[in-house]
Amino acid sequence: MNFGAIKAIYLFEMARTKRTIMQSIISPVLSTTLYFVVFGAAIGSRITEVDGVSYGAFIVPGLIMLSLMTQSLSNAAFGIYFPRFTGTIFEVLSAPVSFFEVTIAYVGAAATKSILVGLIIFVTALFFVPIEVRHPFWMVTFFLLTAITFSLLGFIIGIWADNFEKLQFFPLLVVTPLAFLGGSFYSITMLPEFWQKVTLLNPVVYLISGFRWSFYGQADVSLGLSLFMTCLFLVASLAIIHWIFRTGYKLKA
């Protein structure tokens, strides 16, 4: 293992975060605060409780998941896409570094960033609403698994995309809608029966449900199913990355 190279890439990526602190850390915190103001204070005051939890507190896990997913995805996608775009990727590809090490470094940096954002949102939320965490172990598990899985997905997108439009496609047009419709701001039991069934096709439902269960002990789907789906995503991402390694897809001619 070339640990020096992993460290070099990881620190390089983290330095980029530091340089773009506004974009990387502050803007997600700001947008989350706005969600609280709009959904929590303004609209939420008209919805008293969801399954015994105040609406403001109810949306916290969903908000954290929403940011965790979109941040992981776009951080990782941009992290690997930008050197491909500028051409500096040649340096990594001609260094004594394996694809495996490259992935650890880029995905690790992207996941670190989104985990930081998630934590900041969590702490910010504490100022607005009372939050309890009933199952800390599962909370951390879902939190880390989601950050890593979506960073891996982002990494794949960053390799697949050959322009900025494609790069933005998944975070903006796929994951954000799925997260909004996946119960970030409501319990799917609030939906008419037909739409409840349709919603179950949305993979994000299982992630948010499991994460919310770890807070308040209530879930839209069973914990086992949530965990299974989360792991399924992780395995699928790893399989795709393994295939990219083998074929050199879009990285090596």
Add this chain to the structure above:
Amino acid sequence: MPPIISVKSLRKQYDSGFEALKSVSLDIVRGEVFALLGPNGAGKTTLISTICGLVRPTAGEIFVGGHNAITDFRAARQMIGLVPQEMPTAPFEKVIDTVAFSRGLFGLPSKPALIEEILKDLTLWDKRDNPIMSLSGGMKRRLLVAKALAHEPAVLFLDEPTAGVDVELRHDMWRLVGQLKDRGVTIILTTHYIEEAEEMADRVGVINKGEIILVEEKAELMRKLGRKELTLVLSEQLGEIPGSLAGYGLELSEDGFTLTYGYDTRAERTGITHLLTDLAAAGIRFNDLNTTQSSLEDIFVDLVKRQA
């Protein structure tokens, strides 16, 4: 001494079906400066990129310092520094950080004194804290050289190091190559400037359409380059070369009207004066004379044309 780089029957066919390299075999001697010459699209960059691990070979083998470039890629790549033809740089990074990053990629502990020395050598030290986007084109190219040297490679690839740079920078680059060679670094450069190959190289290889068509010591090429031909157009037809002129190695054309004399411009005596005196003595008169020189350019163009 075994070659530092050994390429054996290397073939590369891109997914588009284009065959960029057709069974290329090439050995690079430790410590030499090797110039790879060829027209655009000849396969120069593909060859370099394949050796450096940027392009996957379709067939064949590459050894760097005896290490197989595929199965033992870490040891092989550890020895190589690459300065690519384009100038890809991360615009927002600081000069010194990006050079340190390059060293880190090779798994080496940081060595600020070395980075300082490299940046000073390349007159980039004053710019060390500037973002890369603030550098001029010439500085960016020097920065890429600095990055390639950060892990102290034994072999340095320079892909078109002087494409589109001004005269001063070109001479700087030549000087730098000389310095690196003195330190024992093996250098492989591609170029389509013949002048450049003449200036820097110990050996010259010509590649065209994915095939190496010539590899020769530069001195040998220069010897060929030094050959000149004197052509005499005679006033009267000559049946055969008189015995008194036998020592000159003259050639008589079929129609008997042209005599050709080959000589070395760099020899102490070209023999032209003697030849002309002896011609006069033999009663051979001529209407016209001209001399032609075979340049490396001619050899090159000739080779490339012959292949086409």
